[in-house]
Amino acid sequence: MKGEATQPKTQTQGSAIKNDKPLKQVKQQSPLKHQVEPEVVWPFFAPQPALVNQMRFWDRKNCKNVYPSKEDLRFQAIMLRVGKKKKSTKGYFFKLSKDGTLSYYKKESDKVAKGYLQITMDYVAHLLEQKTKKDSLLVVQIEKYQGLSISIFDGKTQLTLEFFNHLKDYCIVSGMDKLYTQMELLGKGSFASVYKVKNLSNEQMYAAKTYFKETFEQSQHRSKFVLMIKNEIMVLRKVIHPGIIRLYDVIQEKEKLILIMELVSDGDLYSLIKEKKRIPEKPAAVMLKGVCEALHEMHINEFVHRDLKLENIMMKSRDQYIIKLVDFGFAEPINHKELVSKAGTPGYIPPEIFKLFPYTDKGDVFSVGVIFYSLISGISCFKGKNYQAVLEDNRKCEISFQKSVWDNISSECKHLLKKMLARKPADRYTCADVLKNEWILMHTSHEYEQQADSELERRNSYQTMKKSHYSHYNSVDGSQPDFNNDFSYHTNDLKSFYHRNSQKTVKTQRSIQSIKSNNDKMKQSMRNKSAHAKQQQFTNFKSQTLKHKNKSAIHSNTGEGGGDQKSVRWVDKKNKSDEPSFGDKKENDSVKTTISLKIFEDFEAINQTNVAFLKMSPILFNLQKKPDSDAKINEAIKKKKQQATHLMRVK
Structure with a gap:
């Protein structure tokens, strides 16, 4: 301890402290800020008494400079305000900016405010229930000093609650029973108790750190007690971070002070x-x-x-x-x-x-x-x-x-x-x-790299299968392109990435080969089916042609189709077959007709009836090839027959 007594040279307030005094005397003569705090009484979050020159609620100076932009606004709406003197209700357009400035305007289009107020932790916002003849209304009362307040509300309860929820981020509020429902006790300490509470508006669970008036009055260090609470509120209001417990509301009631915080119920590091x-x-x-x-x-x-x-x-x-x-x-x-x-x-x-x-x-x-x-x-x-x-x-x-x-x-x-x-x-x-530090980066970045690798592998597998299905169309030799190169820049160690994915790459290449073989088999099967269908079509058409020839021969022997006409069977010298010369017909293009197909060896020897028939035959064939209904085709054929018969009679 003697060695420590020589150290207070660095103190700025140590001019009156001698270096040879013990540490205990240094502590007595070194005033701490906690000890100079004035004595406080409950409730310590309450408006102060108003002085003579503090009887105005709104600040009306420099109103021209108070016009927040749309980006700076947290709330704006037409609401009703109860006058301080006449106690009359009148509508105004209110704006609450992100810095906690509350201003009001006579009309929404006005650019100069009638008055404004900078909301701070020295003010208290009360959520009160006002009974009416038919129903009850929620009213927000903002108390600036003791006995100096205004009331703002709307006929719609939801709008009043929305205004209050924005306002409470800048001041102390009251009305715990209208905001939260208290549930079970989570823990108890020497200064406060922690309860689990449920928000009545969104039904979310929170932790309520509660300080009681009785505990405060029994404390011998009330100023330190209050200073600790104010320190916590000050820091949590200003520092917002995912790793820091979140403070939502500060509620001052008659018998208790409540800090509504984020609920964390998985224990601390000591229990871990x-x-x-x-x-x-x-x-x-x-x-x-x-x-x-x-x-x-x-x-x-x-x-x-x-x-x-x-x-x-x-x-x-x-x-x-x-x-x-x-x-x-x-x-x-x-x-x-x-x-x-x-x-x-x-x-x-x-x-x-x-x-x-x-x-x-x-x-x-x-x-x-x-x-x-x-x-x-x-x-x-x-x-x-x-x-x-x-x-x-x-x-x-x-x-x-x-x-x-x-x-x-x-x-x-x-x-x-x-x-x-x-x-x-x-x-x-x-x-x-x-x-x-390298040790932190080595362990934490590896975790994030694994998460990134899993996401990349998921995308990679989809892209690989998509590319492999069409690889034989895009490459000359049908080989699979190297897909790992597309994602190698996402990792720090390329070799380890290839090592992790080597087995997966082999499996993917095997699946590519199986897909290619299946495609080849499928194509060959489709070719065989097509050839078989064409052969079947040709066989049907050949039998139909022979049937028409037989009917034509019968008609010629009985005298039908022309008086002294001599029907001769035409033989192709090259093919020496009975196959037709105008190609294959589709199955759905075949049309049933009673007209017999007549073919002659010598075109000059035929009579006018056969000439008229031959002129009409290409038209009938084209009608048969069109994908039209049978009724239209039969009607066209009938019309052409009539035209041909009329032409024959005229000639």
Whole structure:
């Protein structure tokens, strides 16, 4: 302790402090901001009494500069306002911008507001139920000072609730029973109790961290009690990140204060390490990455957590190792000049705090290093029989990696922990340095690479089968193109990617060959069927032609078709067959007709009747080839017969 008494040289307020005084006297003469807070009474989130010059609700100066754009608006609608003096109801057009400015206009087309108000945490929005003769209405009452408020509502309850839901993000609200239904108790601490509640509008489940008036009045440090709550609200309102617990509403009632938060019910890291004893490197790297990403967001916004421990890191999902930072009561803005508050949990306090150096973002990194030292090894970083012994071991900061459990842990992991647990802040990593570390990237990026590989393989298999089905049309020799080259740029290691997909590629090539052989068989089968159908058509047509010839011979012998006509059978000298000379006919093109086909050897020897028939035959053939109905064809044939008969009679 004597060695520590010589360190307060770095304090900016240490001009009145002598270096030879012990640390206890330094603590007495080093005023902390928590101790100068004024005494507060319940409810501590309530409007202050209005002064004489604060009797106006709306600010009417510089109204010309208050005209939010459409992109900056959160809510706009025509609503009713109850006047402060006349208590009359009148409609105005209200606008609520994203920075919390509430303005109202006489008409929607107006560009100059009649008045505006900057909503802050000093104001309270009450959701009240006003009874009417027929029904009841919900009314939003905005209280600026004690006894100074206005009421805004609409005939439609849904619009009033929408306005209230936007407004409550900037101020304190009341009306818990109209917003949530309280369910079972989730946990209880020394200052607050946590309940499970259900939102009445969307029926979603949330966690309600509840502070009771009785607990507040029994506390000996009321100012610190209130300051912790205000710190938590301030940080959670300003820092929004997936790795940080979300604060939705702050509800002040007569007997309790309620913080509506995101529900996380999968336990904390303390329960996880009690169950698992120690965590493997890969899931530990995933969790460490999540913690440092959330802390990095806090540090960018110039806040430090100051109370990081196993119990203050909750698990959103144990299967996927998704974490949430909770309990921001000791959080404060970063102060690089002086130590604002000397507080923390023994075993997690950075060593520079014992020397009264400022608490910076690297102090949080030290606490995270202690947490993951315990997760990976299963043993505590600092030990002791009681809090005082742990605190003393924490002050010495002698961290060992010599136990046998560290023999099975990679040197990259131990190197990262040593940099996070460095005694001097100048030698210690920041959250940004941790996120860029090779050990973190090796374990976390590999997970994302596997997810990307699975998605790429799914797309790849579809594209491969699609290409393989048409590969014999696109390539000369019918070979399958190399599909892995199209996706090789998505991976860091091309050889490992080919190795993982080698068996799959062989199977795909086999499936390509089977598809090609099946296609060849199918084509050959279709050719055989087509040839058989053509042969059948030709056979049917040949039999029909012979049938017509036989009928023609019978007609000629009995004197039909011309008086002294001599019918002669025509023989082709080249083919010497009875096959027709005008090609094949389709099955659906055959038309039943009673006209006999007559063919002659000598065209000059035929009479006028046969000449008229031959002129008419091509027309009849063309009509038979058209895909028309039988009725039309028969009608056309009948018409042509009549024309031919008339021509014969005339001649």
